[in-house]
Amino acid sequence: FQLLLRLYDRLSGQPSRQRLSPADTSQWVPGLSTNHLTGASGFTDAVTDDARLVQRVLEEAEADGAVCLNYMKAQAVLRNSETNAVTGVHLLDTSTEAQTLERIVNTPLVINATGAWAGQLKQTDSSDTRIRPLRGSHLVIPYSRLPVSCSVSLFHPEDRRPVFAFPWQGTTVLGTTDLDHTESLSHEPAINREELDYLLKISSSLFPSSAITERDVIATWAGVRPVVTQSPTLNQSKGTRKPSKENREHVIWSDNGLISVAGGKLTTFRLIAREVLERGQMPGFHLRSDALPVFASPPDLQRPDAISHQNWHRLQGFYGPALAEVLRAGTHETVGGTDTLWAELAWAAANTGVIHLDDLMLRRTRLGLVLPKGGKGLLPDIRCLCKPILGWDDTTWEREEARYLELWRSCYSLPATFPAKPGATG
């Protein structure tokens, strides 16, 4: 591992490699089992909040003139019946239950960057590659129960896969799993009991003194990786690779005006986007130089006294040029002992295309993941602040609250303890 890190240091040009003694390791990771511990390797990596990363890309795009439409589903790619060239895309507004608003956009080029769903719009299937949706799930634990001061990567005792325990928004997260997601992609993914047991085993064998049980879990979440595979079936007994052995590289398919992309990592998002745009070059189209920074810098503001240094650092990265506006949107007190400011909540409600309460609680802020019971106890206060900003009436708020709590119960809490009743589906 030290050899690998030497190479990593050389490539990055910013040496960060360290060799930690067992005593140093215990200081960084209190509670880590010292059984057979000979030391640890330290290195520097990047950390992000994936939802804020996406929002910031959208905000920069809008500032450059893009039109971003939330909950607008691309239903089908339209083609000329003779030449098969792309002529447009059929859009359906799914933001309301009625789903009555449809639009056709005429265009000779469609870029299909729909992750694990990319196969649904990609009409011709190149027989050698396809998308293999692989689920990864996480457990959110109170920091006080599992205090790690840096991300810790360990090998899972069962299958020697690298797993992580990392500090996240004032909590500690354990993750992830890596398994075939065989459920329908039209439903929100959720952790299952085997994954819960697998993740709890990390703490029971590597942090035995913490004695973490499922009662400690504040919330869970799962995501689906759009991994591109060459395996013809998902039947592992017939020679299909194990999920964690699948390549994570991205693949781009080009088909007469439809460019589809899947795979890759968040770390390579800009590179992937540039490759896709180069494939789709249209007359008069110019790619911005990749020497320019991805994001505009935050303004040079004085840190308000009420905000800690660490939280200020997070806010600068989260909001960049919008930081001053965020700070003006509300109070700088934090919501329920989390890092999130009431001002962030108010700004997100007003400016980030929130359609449902779960957008606000789970993806614009992470309150639903870091507060007990999805933040149910704070919903009256959140209602007071956000209902007028969102322009919702009482009926809408109540409908949204019921929808959010049901979603939280079914996909962001512990999996059901008892097997489904005979005849039940889902």
Ligand SMILES: Cc1cc2nc3c(=O)[nH]c(=O)nc-3n(C[C@H](O)[C@H](O)[C@H](O)COP(=O)(O)OP(=O)(O)OC[C@H]3O[C@@H](n4cnc5c(N)ncnc54)[C@H](O)[C@@H]3O)c2cc1C
């Ligand atoms: C558990 C887990 C852990 C990960 N860890 C890391 C990590 O540590 N480092 C790292 O770099 N990467 C990591 N990744 C990978 C990273 O999250 C993915 O590579 C990245 O999200 C892929 O981005 P994407 O835009 O291609 O797809 P997605 O993020 O899946 O986005 C696709 C979007 O398209 C939308 N969509 C789908 N169908 C349609 C349609 N018909 N019309 C309109 N919109 C549609 C979806 O709603 C979705 O918002 C992880 C992924 C998971 C699941």
